[in-house]
Amino acid sequence: EAGVTQFPSHSVIEKGQTVTLRCDPISGHDNLYWYRRVMGKEIKFLLHFVKESKQDESGMPNNRFLAERTGGTYSTLKVQPAELEDSGVYFCASSQTGTQGLLWTYNSPLHFGNGTRLTVT
Amino acid sequence: DAKTTQPNSMESNEEEPVHLPCNHSTISGTDYIHWYRQLPSQGPEYVIHGLTSNVNNRMASLAIAEDRKSSTLILHRATLRDAAVYYCILRAPNKFYFGSGTKLNVKP
Numbered sequence: 001e002a003g004v005t006q007f008p009s010h011s012v013i014e015k016g017q018t019v020t021l022r023c024d025p026i027s028g029h030d031n032l033y034w035y036r037r038v039m040g041k042e043i044k045f046l047l048h049f050v051k052e053s054k055q056d057e058s059g060m061p062n063n064r065f066l067a068e069r070t071g072g073t074y075s076t077l078k079v080q081p082a083e084l085e086d087s088g089v090y091f092c093a094s095s096q097t098g099t100q101g102l103l104w105t106y107n108s109p110l111h112f113g114n115g116t117r118l119t120v121t
Numbered sequence: 122d123a124k125t126t127q128p129n130s131m132e133s134n135e136e137e138p139v140h141l142p143c144n145h146s147t148i149s150g151t152d153y154i155h156w157y158r159q160l161p162s163q164g165p166e167y168v169i170h171g172l173t174s175n176v177n178n179r180m181a182s183l184a185i186a187e188d189r190k191s192s193t194l195i196l197h198r199a200t201l202r203d204a205a206v207y208y209c210i211l212r213a214p215n216k217f218y219f220g221s222g223t224k225l226n227v228k229p
Contacts (some may be wrong), residue, residue, distance in 0.1 A: 004164070035219075043165070043208075043219035091164050107153045107212060110166030 004113035005045045006092050019079040021116045024080065025074070025094030032053075032075050033095075033110065034067060036089035046090075049075060049098070082120045089115040125209045130224040133199045141194040141223055143209030148189050153212045156194045158205040159222070165208065168194065193208065199227045 001114040002087045007110070013019050034046040036074045047057040047092035052096040060067070064083070079086055126144040133139040145154065154172040169176055169183045171192075176183040184197040196203055206222040 036216075042221055045217065093164070107155075107157075107170060109167035109170070110157075110165075110217065112166065114162065114164045 004092055004094050004111050006113035007092075007117050008094045008116060010117045010119075012083055012121065014121055015084055016081045018078065019082055019118060021079075021090055021092075021118070023075045023077070023092030023113060025077065025092070026111055028096070029094035029111070030097040031095040031108075032069060033093040034075070034077055035091040035093065035112075035113070036088050037086065037091070041088075043091065046077075067102050079118070082118075084120050087118055087120045091115045124218070125211060125220045127207070127209050127220055127223045128157075129221065130226065132226045133196075135227055135229050136198050139193060139196040139199045139203070139225065139227075141196075141207050141209075141225065142191065143193070144191045145211055146190045147208070148211055151213075154185060154189075154192050154216065154220060155181065155210040155212050156181070157208045157210060158203075159208070160205045165219075168207070170212070199225075201227050201229060203227055 004026055007022045011019050030051050032049040035043050036046055037043045045059040047060055047067055048055045049069045052069050063081055066078045076084040091112050095108045095110050124147055151172050153172050156168040157165040158168055159165045169178050169181050171183045171185055184193045204225055204227045206220050206224050208222040210217045
């Protein structure tokens with residue numbers, strides 16, 4: 001099966017510009033997550049989609065970040081306007097929803113993409 | 122956030138077993154213990170997970186202390202491909218809390 005793919009792999013933009021990151025999850029995976037690692041810090045959760053609905057967006061840093069998952073397939077993460085502190089690596093991950101109940105779903109492995117390295121200058 | 126504590130780095134010789142420790146004294150009864158690893162320029166990769174009992178799969182073994190306040194990831198025969206950052210994660214419903222991980226260096 002094809003893995004999680006992210007595009008672009010690298011993006012360099014100027015402060016104040018807009019950037020849109022895309023994530024294509026593994027086909028059939030209802031759960032889609034965005035994470036990021038900013039320079040020198042740990043990987044942090046941003047948000048979680050179940051199909052097209054936002055299940056949890058508590059990790060979104062501010063209203064300059066907008067995530068969408070129209071149709072419940074691929075997702076986009078837009079940063080507008082970008083700031084210097086937004087530089088880092090943005091990871092997308094997907095997982096299955098189990099038929100054995102929520103506990104199985106919460107513990108099905110996450111499949112990560114290779115990330116988008118965003119540099120804001 | 123549920124916290125884990127891991128050594129910053131460890132070193133191993135190729136073909137030898139590696140034991141990567143993790144402390145998670147604040148673990149709650151419903152938290153699963155997950156291990157992921159991240160190779161250079163790649164996203165995190167699932168290794169193994171468990172709740173109370175020890176677990177084995179083709180990649181590794183997971184030994185969980187009886188009180189669940191610590192666990193150990195065991196690579197039975199380290200290879201150069203195993204050089205990566207290993208993350209011990211407590212999974213609360215729909216959230217992973219990544220710590221800083223252990224950077225494993227494997228010497229030929």
